[in-house]
Amino acid sequence: QSVLTQPPSASGTPGQRVTISCSGSSSNIGSTTVNWYQQLPGTAPKFLIYSNNQRPSGVPDRFSGSKSGTSASLAISGLQSEDEADYYCAAWDGSLNGYVFGTGTKVTVL
């Protein structure tokens, strides 16, 4: 069950900034940290951002995350063609006692 809401699509030209929102509730985003995953076409997901805004080694600094209240955002600045992928937010939900993923956002580089 997707209880985190994301826009289905986002797009931009190379070099532009794209922002993806993730809306949740007090039982998930509002009470825990948010993680973001990138899924390139035909591949397994890869983790991109953890603990709201932390980048693992190897992830370019053009990817950044933020959280405020029951919402989170992923920003991609300096958009590149290799950023075309599906992006998912995720968090633990204390009411469901399980992880919840966002509905996913497909990023297209025009």
Added chain:
Amino acid sequence: EVQLVESGGGLVKPGGSLRLSCVASGFTFSSYSMNWVRQAPGKGLEWVSSISSSGTYIYYADSVQGRSTVSRDNAKNSLYLQMNSLRAEDTAVYYCARSLGIGNYHFDYWGQGTLVTVSS
């Protein structure tokens, strides 16, 4: 190098059973929680189940609760998902993923997935 390799997927009839496996290498398996996440064709990610490092704590999504059993064998570096009473809506690629714990933790490594198709 951390590796997670799933297997056991295939074509099964509605009502049937399947046991998925995930073999881990490149890290101390017994120190990590493990998770199953699935993705139906053309759809988004759906968390299925999580098991703590020792197997003490186990969680399931409502969609599989009562029909699935997650387990692990730390001596064999292996994670399992026994799925029973399979339905068409269980058709998906099933990924195993590693995390440091359950709850406020991210999935830092994922396998390549194994496809389960439930169809008559």
